[in-house]
Structure formats: structure tokens, C-alpha cells
Amino acid sequence: MLRYLLLLIVSGLLLNISQVTADTSSIYEEVESSVYQIRVINIETGKKVAIGSGFVVQREDILATNYHVVSEYVNDPDVFRLEYLSTDGKSGDLELLDLDVIHDLAVVKSSKPMGKPLEIAAVPDKGARLFSLGNPLDLGFSIVTGTNNGIMEQDQDGNILFSGNLNQGMSGGPTLDDSGNVVGINVAAQGNAIGFLVPANYLVTILKRLGNNGFEPIDNRFKQISEQLIANSEKDIERLASNNWGLTKIGKLQVPAALDKSMRCWDLSRTPKKDDLFRSFLTQCSNQNDTYLSKNLSVGAISYEYSWMDTQKLNPLRFYSRYEKMNFSFIESDVDKSDVTNFACHTGFTRIAKQDFKTTVCRRDYIKYEGLSDMLFSIALVGHKTQGAMFNLDVTGTRSQTALVLFKKMVGAFQWKS
């Protein structure tokens, strides 16, 4: 009897395994003809500069992929062209229809029918099995099985955490549920079996917008990107401004603590030494939000730092010589002349927390993205002989007025406790 029972369990297990295999292979067979490799080709040399994956959606001639896969083509359509490559080796040209840089999505169109459009479905429950498709490292089409770990709340802008091995080249490929419907788009990977998917509902938004316009390509891609970035920055800052920040102490100043759960804060103070003649403290916070625009350009960062310095042993002249050296601020990024203008700055003195501060506001604008600016604020306590305090705030890829609101709200919360 026991022997039969054991046999039943073993055969049951075998049955289960064969069931999984059947699922994976049947899903692959079912959707293979709807998944393509997407390539950005240098028109002059005819060689590819970037590859990713894409899939047919909504209409037979429409494909969805990641924005970062096609970003070179979007930024320089005169230098690059866009091409698909099917699993059976056929290729042809594609054109850009619409994009969403915030969620890293792009929709492109072919002149020929490309296969059966995949259906879009809602994200299944946490723990559900998902199948991710794409062309990892240009090695050939693959299917990867993984687990849905739900939508991330704070970071990664609401992406789905996918526990499965996503690789370079699979970006833009679809991730399907058990019934072969698209629930997300592969977007990023981090270390061992940690992958991120863009929920497919953001793709639905773009497709709806396109449907309303009769699937016509957008007129001005840079204007579109710029509007999306500004709207996103406004939304972010509005959310931060509406939070109850709480206060934290740095020297004699009470300042806003973390603006949001998504802010990562670090203490970067120098380690005190025995024969130090002054004390100094530095804390830094930044959001984890970077919207990819091109290889060397990401925007959407909000970061701020507080520093405090005081002394009982230095005379004011020596103290200020040191304090002045700490008074600098810049935005870390790889931007160049073709991206942004130089900074324009204005410096004056303001009354914050009943103290006087030397205050500077700097702004630079993006050249291609109209209305988009980087803003830098810097304040330094003055009028105290042996105490100094600084606060720097940078906001990239925003509207100048939006960043002013955040700065005003933050310094408005400062308090002086003597």
C-alpha cells in the first residue's frame, strides 16, 4: 500500500514537472512569432550600436519596447535608424510612434504586419510564476521563468520586482503570465536573479493616447519628453512637499529630516581627531530617482546636504578661512555643452530661522528640452564669528518654479535653537 502511495507521489511530481515544461515550451511556441530583436543601426556604417527586445501589441504593425533601447535613435534620428530582427532572421525598418521616458517605454511601428498582437493583463498575485522573453546578450531568443514579487512601493517608480535572471538585450521584451498575456516589460536587472519589470498598464496609457490620435507619430519628441519630465518632477515635488518631514538637529539648526521614505540619507562627517581646532558635520540625502534620457544624461535627482561647523579654539579669521573653503556646491553629472547651458546664478542675503544667510540660486536650462532646468540652491550662515552652517539643494530635470517651491518650504521649516 505504502509502495503504491509512494509511486503516486513520485508520479505526481513527475507529472508536475512535465506540466511546467509543457507550459514554458508551449508559451514560447505561442508567442515566438510576436517577439523581435530591436536594433539601433548607425546609418553610415550599417552596424548596430544598441540592441534590445520588443513585442507586437494592440495592432499587427505596432511593437512596444523600452525607451532606453531606442534612445540613441530618438535623440539623433539623422545618425541612427531603427530595425527589427525576427526569430527566423527577417529584418526591416521601424519608426517611432510615441514614448514615455518616465516609465522607460517606447512604441514603434513597422510598415509590415509583424504577427499576432499579445494581450495585456493585470499583474497577478505575488508569488505567481512569470515568463520573461527576449534576446539576452544577442545570443538568441530565450525564455526565462521567474516569480512575481509584487509592485515596488517607493523606489524604481512602481516597477514590478521579478525574481528571475534578466540579462542585457532582454530589455523591452514582454513578461507573460500563465495564460500568455503581457503583465510587464523587462527593464532592468540587478545582481543575482533580481529583475525589474514596467507594469503593462503604463503601456496601455500610451496605446490609448495613440489610438485617439489615429496612431500618428508624435510631432516633437523633445517637447513630449520635456513635458513628461516636468509633470513627473512636479508630481514628485508636490508629494515631497505634502509630507510631514519632522525635524533633525545639525549644530544649532533644526532642519527637515528625510523628505520621503524614498530619500537615502548618509552621514559624511569627518572623523574628529584629538588635536582638531574645530568641529564639522555633514549629512547628505538624495532620492533614488533617475530618469534615463541618454547614455550620459539622467535627470530627476533631488539631493540636499546640511553642514555645520563651529570652534572654540580658532579666532574668527582662521575659522572663516576654513568655513569659506567648505562653501561650494555643484551637481554631479556627465552633462556636456550639447545638453545644458552654463549655470546662471544670483546671490544675496536672506533671513532664515531668524538668522542671516548668504543665499545663492543657480539655474541652467536644457538645450533640447524646452522649459526643463537644473536648479541649485546654496545657503551659508553669516554673522556668527565662530559658527557656520550650510544647506545645499539640487534638483535636476525640473521647472525652475517647482524647485523654488521645495526650497522655500524647506528653509521655511528651519529653526534656530541656541
Next chain:
Amino acid sequence: MEKLILELVYQGRPSYHKLSKFPVSVGRAYDCDVVVSDITVSPKHLTILETEQGFEVCSTGDENGTVLNKAPLPENQCMPVSIPSTLELGDLRGRLIDPAMQVAPTQITPKGLGWFSFLSNPIWAAIFVVMTALVIITSKYISTPIQQQSLTYVSALLVPLLSMFVVAFIIAVVSRLTMHRWAFIPALSIAGLLFLIPLLFDHVGHFLAYVTTSSVVASILKNVTSFLLLPLLLTFYLKKVHYTHWVSATGIALLVTMPVSAFFATDLVQEMSNSSGFTPMPSYNRTLSAFDIRMKKTLEVDAFLAQSEIILEKKVEQLVILERD
């Protein structure tokens, strides 16, 4: 009683020959009445005669010839001359002058060691040197807010002080060669000022940069020290120590300082081309001062931000136009 003076200029310094008995022979030969040592002059170069009408100059050497009042004197011929007249014997320059001609007024040298004759008073030279040393030590002390040994300050002092004495020595040697007297005290005063003024201007510039919230004054002071300080000090030195005329003193000073000015000019052009190019770094007035003396009033945050918004909008608009063109 001399009737005529022959002035000959050797290596920039005139020598005078009083002529009373005529004819007077001039040349390199030792039996001439006026023996000249210039190698471009012929052994028997010319003769000066007294006539009833006045004087005549006769060319007796034909090698490099004689130029009288800018016109060549024909070979072996005599020409009447008016007094004064200029002469060129080969490369040697000279003049024929009337003994009664007026000389330039006497340059009165300062009597004693007055307080304001700061070039010749050794006390001033000492003050400049000591002040430079003090400013260097104080700057070093202020700019390093950590405990340091006194030897560090000595080492910070050595190089500038040594350079200052080298500069003073060079000036003094040049004076000795041209004027045949030592003028070490004035040279030290000039060298002292040359080191002290840039240091003081630097501190004043920094102070004013905070007062005005602008770097304009500081950069003016910097350019003044780079381009004007050395020529001005040298002009002053030439005038006061060498008794050179203002115009020639300025000319010499400008000429001598040309290489230094050229160096600073290259620097300035480089800086200007850098600042007109692209930089990801914001440039704003970062100065802070313990005294907190300033012209800009403290504003409420709202007022300041409203002001900034308007100003930045304008500035950025221009930058964007510049870039999009």
C-alpha cells in the same frame, strides 16, 4: 678761453672737449687734438676750422664718412656750420655747442632723509620688508586652521623673502652698471613694494568681494597688480633714482616689463576663453567674511526668490539663445 665745445657720446654718456685753438683735428690717431676711441671713426676723421664767418668742418677721412646736421659731408670738403650742430662720425654721435649755451636746471636731490622720500629712506625699505614678512606669516596662519610648528611659517617665508632680495639685487646691479653708483636701499624699497602690494590687494579684493557680493573689484585689483604695478614702480624708480625724464622713464619701464606683461596677458586670454566656454560648475560669489560688512541688505526669502526668478530668467534666456544659435 674756449670758443666751441665738442660733445661726443660714448655708450650713452656724453664727454665734452673744450676747443680753443683751431684748427682742431678729430680722429683715432694719437696725434689728433681730440682722440676718440670709437672703432668706426677714421684715424684722421675730420678737422674743425675757425673762419671769419664762424666755423667750418672738413672731412679728412673717407672710410665711414661724416654726417653733418643729418646731411652727408662730401669727402675732402669743408662746410660752414651753424652752432649748435649735430655730427655723426661713423657710428659715433656728437654735437658742436656754444660754450654759452644754457644747461638744464639742476635736479635737486632730497635733503637729508625725509619721511616721505620713501625710496631713499632705509627705514621705509625696512618697513616694507618687515610688513611683507608679517603679511605672509599672517596669511599662512589664517589659512591653515590646524596646529603647526613655527618652522612651517619660516619655510613659508623663506622663498618670497629670498626672491625679494634677488629682485632688489638685480635692480641695484643694473643701476650700478648704468649709473656707476649703488642704489641698494631704493632697489630694496621697490622690491618690497613689488611683493607687498599684490598681497595687500589680494586681501583687500577678497574683503571687497564680500562687501559688494561681486568679484569685479577683486579682478580689477588683480589685473592692476599683473599689468600696472611693475611698470609703475620702475617708472618711479627711474625718475627718482636715475633722474630720467617721466616720458623716457615710462617708455623704459614698459619695455623692460614687456615679457612679464606678455606672460600675464596670455594668462588672462586663457582665463577669458575658459570662462566663455562650457562648464558644468556653477560660478557664484562664495566669499564669506567674519566681519559680515556688506552692501546688500538681508531680504525675506520670498522677496529674494522673486528677485532671483526674474534675474535668472533673463540670464538663462541669453545663455539659451547663445547655445541654440
